[in-house]
Amino acid sequence: MTALEQLIEALRRLPGVGQKSAQRMAYHLLQHDRPGADALAHALQQATHSVRHCERCYTFSESPLCPICQDSRRDARLLCVVETPADQAAMERTASYHGYYFVLQGRISPLDGVGTREIGVEPLLARAADGQVEEVILATSFTAEGEATAHVLAEALRVRGLRSTRLARGVPVGSELEYVDLGTIAHALVDRRAT
Amino acid sequence: MTALEQLIEALRRLPGVGQKSAQRMAYHLLQHDRPGADALAHALQQATHSVRHCERCYTFSESPLCPICQDSRRDARLLCVVETPADQAAMERTASYHGYYFVLQGRISPLDGVGTREIGVEPLLARAADGQVEEVILATSFTAEGEATAHVLAEALRVRGLRSTRLARGVPVGSELEYVDLGTIAHALVDRRAT
Numbered sequence: 001m002t003a004l005e006q007l008i009e010a011l012r013r014l015p016g017v018g019q020k021s022a023q024r025m026a027y028h029l030l031q032h033d034r035p036g037a038d039a040l041a042h043a044l045q046q047a048t049h050s051v052r053h054c055e056r057c058y059t060f061s062e063s064p065l066c067p068i069c070q071d072s073r074r075d076a077r078l079l080c081v082v083e084t085p086a087d088q089a090a091m092e093r094t095a096s097y098h099g100y101y102f103v104l105q106g107r108i109s110p111l112d113g114v115g116t117r118e119i120g121v122e123p124l125l126a127r128a129a130d131g132q133v134e135e136v137i138l139a140t141s142f143t144a145e146g147e148a149t150a151h152v153l154a155e156a157l158r159v160r161g162l163r164s165t166r167l168a169r170g171v172p173v174g175s176e177l178e179y180v181d182l183g184t185i186a187h188a189l190v191d192r193r194a195t
Numbered sequence: 196m197t198a199l200e201q202l203i204e205a206l207r208r209l210p211g212v213g214q215k216s217a218q219r220m221a222y223h224l225l226q227h228d229r230p231g232a233d234a235l236a237h238a239l240q241q242a243t244h245s246v247r248h249c250e251r252c253y254t255f256s257e258s259p260l261c262p263i264c265q266d267s268r269r270d271a272r273l274l275c276v277v278e279t280p281a282d283q284a285a286m287e288r289t290a291s292y293h294g295y296y297f298v299l300q301g302r303i304s305p306l307d308g309v310g311t312r313e314i315g316v317e318p319l320l321a322r323a324a325d326g327q328v329e330e331v332i333l334a335t336s337f338t339a340e341g342e343a344t345a346h347v348l349a350e351a352l353r354v355r356g357l358r359s360t361r362l363a364r365g366v367p368v369g370s371e372l373e374y375v376d377l378g379t380i381a382h383a384l385v386d387r388r389a390t
């Protein structure tokens with residue numbers, strides 16, 4: 001494989017990028033934006049080197065504790081559970097939530113061999129049992145897998161005497177939280193219901 | 196800016212990638228495909244380091260002369276002029292052309308300050324006057340700018356006593372060559388007309 005073919009191959013691994021777009025990106029970088037190619041290579045190395053996971057909430061963080069977990073002014077009685085750092089970022093942008101977070105490693109998906117162990121249910125249960133958390137807000141996606149994940153989590157929490165709620169169904173069914181408009185998320189947060 | 200934000204910024208420079216997709220790509224790489232991030236960084240560095248332009252036809256090449264220009268079995272009487280290496284690759288995939296190529300640096304676009312000098316008309320005229328070329332096939336895009344470029348090239352070639360043809364109008368008007376299906380390009384090549 002030539003260096004050009006290898007670049008196209010590597011770009012194809014990006015989500016949402018097919019053969020045509022990968023080729024177009026590679027040609028664009030080499031023909032019109034070599035500084036952009038250098039910047040991207042550098043940013044990738046920087047990010048894979050310095051971006052780790054927060055030791056408490058598992059979101060992306062460049063320090064052992066992320067800025068939110070370090071912020072003692074947040075409401076320690078609330079713990080919001082999301083599937084991904086992207087979902088957490090969407091929640092933060094609504095500016096209507098002031099508790100802490102727990103970021104799962106995705107959602108339960110039996111067909112892909114992803115179960116409670118893989119998404120990190122044990123660390124979540126340990127985190128929720130810190131004695132300060134009074135309500136766990138289950139903000140997993142409103143897809144079949146996200147609902148199943150919320151159901152499993154609610155049960156596990158209930159067994160341990162922990163109360164959980166779910167975002168209101170204001171979130172359009174079948175959609176991923178990350179792509180929902182902020183107003184809808186904010187509204188669903190206010191209307192959260194007991195599970 | 197954090198390393199994550201810098202990565203999102205760098206991904207946004209790719210053609211067709213907006214804020215949302217850049218964020219999605221960055222999160223995907225960091226959460227699920229760090230080897231993919233490393234591979235992409237490496238491929239970018241390799242490509243910007245080793246991919247140069249062919250000294251004769253100006254397409255991407257890792258050697259001074261590209262494999263096509265090095266191939267003495269091709270028909271030296273034919274020279275096909277395209278706007279980009281991507282267009283040349285599309286032409287090659289039709290397997291219906293056996294001459295040589297000349298890759299312009301884009302197409303004439305007065306509004307963007309891109310004229311005959313910027314796209315490399317002089318090197319093309321020098322290449323076409325090698326004494327072997329009998330027909331220059333103008334395969335620029337069938338857009339207003341591509342047509343204008345073909346017109347300017349046809350005139351410049353005519354003045355120097357060189358014959359030029361244009362791909363037949365089988366190519367859908369308003370489309371970029373790179374995205375045309377191969378059968379249409381092959382057909383348009385057979386039907387090429389004098390300019």
Ligand SMILES: [Zn+2]
Pocket residue numbers: 054055056057058059065066067068069070
């Ligand atoms: Zn944290």
Ligand SMILES: [Zn+2]
Pocket residue numbers: 249250251252253254260261262263264265
């Ligand atoms: Zn060449």
